[in-house]
Amino acid sequence: MAKTWHEWEKPLLDLEEGIQKLRDLVPKAPPDKAAQLEKQIEEFEKKRDTFLRVKYGRLGPWERTLVARADNRPYTLDYVRAIVTDWVELHGDRRYGDDKAMIAGLGKIDGISCVIVGQQKGRDLKQRQFRNFGMAKPEGYRKAIRMFEMADRFGLPVISFIDTPAADPGVDSESRGISEAIAAGMSSLFGVGVPTIAVIIGEGGSGGAIGIGACNRVLMLENSIYSVIPPEGCAAILWREPTAGDKAASALKLTAQHALDLGLIDEIIPESFGGAHRNPAETAKNVEEAVVRHLRELMVYDRDTLRTDRYAKFRAMGVFTADEAFTL
Amino acid sequence: MAKTWHEWEKPLLDLEEGIQKLRDLVPKAPPDKAAQLEKQIEEFEKKRDTFLRVKYGRLGPWERTLVARADNRPYTLDYVRAIVTDWVELHGDRRYGDDKAMIAGLGKIDGISCVIVGQQKGRDLKQRQFRNFGMAKPEGYRKAIRMFEMADRFGLPVISFIDTPAADPGVDSESRGISEAIAAGMSSLFGVGVPTIAVIIGEGGSGGAIGIGACNRVLMLENSIYSVIPPEGCAAILWREPTAGDKAASALKLTAQHALDLGLIDEIIPESFGGAHRNPAETAKNVEEAVVRHLRELMVYDRDTLRTDRYAKFRAMGVFTADEAFTL
């Protein structure tokens, strides 16, 4: 079982690299040789597609975890670029700072002005540090809350893109009340009288995710994950083996399908063939279609109904039995 | 003209010290000598009272500034101790810290549960540093705002004791948005649907004061001051003479009487004979009487009326003429 994203993708990447090499030869080759190359390329591509179909056709919880975390997976700003027009990024919590791990702004989706928030990961090392690996600090959640309140004030829907391993657990986050910030994020989302839609596009990491995720509709990309704890953390606690992430991923049931089966999310958005990173544009189209459809459904409701709906939705979550006669 | 509080009070303090010395002699003296001493004391006391009456009878703006800043003047917690029962001090802005220059809590005044906030100065050097000389930082105003919101939520009146030279102007206050915090304090006070009463007990220093001062009723102790800028600051800017505070105090019209004449406050609360520091208990009684009277007046109004009243009150402040034909 692959332990890392690169281990998991390597055979595919090798194949794709080979195909690219052959393709580079075509223009330089004589006509008959070129035709032969084209045929070869076609064969390899078929092979790759079969490989992809097998590999991505029945991903297990751990493989999805790897895909959800892939460093070439589309991030929040990629979706913003793909589906949002008239984008204006807004910054700052008006309290302490501007958190680069949490983006926020105003933009139109299908012509509808919305407030958009979301965690942002970085693709290269420098960007990753700049974005704090997508781990927002208190000021990130407080920026989001400022946006939620603005959305409520001006009747704008909220679209929340979730992609975070966790909220930032560092000493400075603790000192400024990361717990309070997450709790307040949920509280704010339960208060707004506008449609709210969360889309989990990669990692839905615990409190860091739900802090901007308590929405009227919660959608998950096919290969995203949503979990109360990172599988490695769970493995470390339960079995003292942080490397048993695959085992924990299975136990935690952190896939979109599991979340849907448990009634905790509303819809799974399909990714492009072979994962969102293989065709970000196509995946973004799917995201846009789903978001707009849910948005149009929600926009007919009045403020109270939207609030009541949200309350009822989360109030019903939980599985237990009532056994009035207590016996040990 | 006295430049400092000690310079101003010295003749009085000398006299009072002398009286005390004579009084200490009485128990040890033979009966006839004692009677003589008593008579002497009585004379000195009469002298002191006359002196006090003259000195405190017609205080100018600068003298009031000195009295308002006196280091033995009663501070916010002194009034809390004197007139509040069932006091529970509450702390923290739930964002960053707990500001010791701004106290906050729950307590009863005349049996009515209230939210109480106020700047707190320190009496000795250590306390003064602990209280940051009564200069609140952003977290102080945000603590107050948390209290205003709590008051609004639970229908509790707000009593705000104002006693600050200014909001803290330091680099760290700036970095956390002291301006935003003050503005938000006013905004919060304009939003609450409960009776709000501000009492200026010492220095009503500019933005630092109005940040917790935009209330339905604004009362001022007889020798307190309320100003857009400290007189020394004004003198430094206008005449490049920070020592011309007395001149600036007159120009700024920062006394309670001026504020009342301009229609900017609702009432002047009398202090004990010779200033609040001479009889804090009596002064506290006067404060209590005034606060309770205004509170009972305001408590008959509903939420909307309280808000509308507050808006109208501050909306009307300002003196200008409309001269439609503009000519230079």
Added chain:
Amino acid sequence: MQVKSDAFLRCSKCRKVLFSKEFERNLRVCGSCGHHHRISADERIRITFDEGTFQELDRGLRSCDPLEFPDYREKLEKGAKATGRHDSVIRGTAMIEGRPVSAAVADFAFMGGSMGSVAGEKIARTIELAIERRIPAVIFTATGGARMQEGLLSLMQMAKTAAACRKASDEGVPFVCVFTDPTMAGVLASYASLADVILAEPGALVGFAGARVSAQAGVGRVPDNFQTSEYNFEHGMIDAVVQRKDLRSTLARVVDHLSANL
């Protein structure tokens, strides 16, 4: 603390030997160093509410291991044996110095006081009952956080309890929370931090992430009192750190003020 004999025990903090009877009379606070030792939910109820006024509700709610998580059923059984309850949160109605409250108390001895579906449901019902009857909600936390054995369902309890708190807030119904040792992670990051007034016992562990994780993640120095009640107080997250012996009267006063117009 360690039991030495029936009559004596040793404080786990300062290592001093204490008289058991005095220790109990002291509400399990060390007479020497002041350390507040953990107490059971039943003991908490006894020392907090007016005698005989606590009426338990939902005692029968129990987890049904919805994820079929490894070893979860065994842990639930162990917790039940340790506490005589089905889950980590006990809820009911009670009086505190004559004032009615909707109350919940967590027991750390049940799976580290963790919050799964049952705890989340009981907390939500505690708040909802407060709203319904227009009485304050009073909750004592003692928890390591969300219960990972219920996976995403546990995470959703954060949202569920936060929703209830928001509703109480919107309806002007007060919620007072008392943090006891420990109050961590998913509970701190949901309903616990949404209380109108937060009191905490001295020295309780209060934080978001495990201290090890925080230290690894952080660039700065880890302060000596990191993630204690006192640290959180300094940083503005807690209204007051209150000695166990004074909690009852402080709570009563707070509840009295906040419900003046209910």
Added chain:
Amino acid sequence: MQVKSDAFLRCSKCRKVLFSKEFERNLRVCGSCGHHHRISADERIRITFDEGTFQELDRGLRSCDPLEFPDYREKLEKGAKATGRHDSVIRGTAMIEGRPVSAAVADFAFMGGSMGSVAGEKIARTIELAIERRIPAVIFTATGGARMQEGLLSLMQMAKTAAACRKASDEGVPFVCVFTDPTMAGVLASYASLADVILAEPGALVGFAGARVSAQAGVGRVPDNFQTSEYNFEHGMIDAVVQRKDLRSTLARVVDHLSANL
């Protein structure tokens, strides 16, 4: 900047000599160092709103020196001569890329853009007109703060303008503020900081206290960019620092989004 001749001038920031025509075409932004030089309120109106759409209101409002403050009347007259206006704030209605707004623009050349009764009144009326017509309010600040020559009356303008902002907020009417050089003290600590969206020009001085006062009061290091737009942006107080040439289009987009449901 210093005028060298009619055709040239020198940038006060980088000391480079610039072509006057190019400098004006550049909206008074130095082509060499990018420094945004101050512009008059009339110029601001010209480059921000759709041509000919600005309709001034309350041009006749003027201060009557209520405190009889030393030298105040002379200063008012000097300001009037410098700007052709009675006070530091010009207000009216305008269109921005076809969208109607209630607008106000401060002129630093009138007594340092300070806010007395007239400025406060005009700001309040700007916000109130926005509420009445349900159109966004757009305000450009340029001010040293409250006008001390009107004493406590000036302080009360902070409350008055804040009250208007709160009302707009409660009624769902947007307010966008643009900080230009400088935006200080009593204005920053009232309506300016209460805007829904805050844009700022690069390098503007933005702060509460004079830098000297801050440095004296503080224990910490004063950062190099202290009290600039960029500093305030880093500290979360400003939504975006926008080049003068992009302000109009950015404003138009923000106004468009925020008034989508007005």
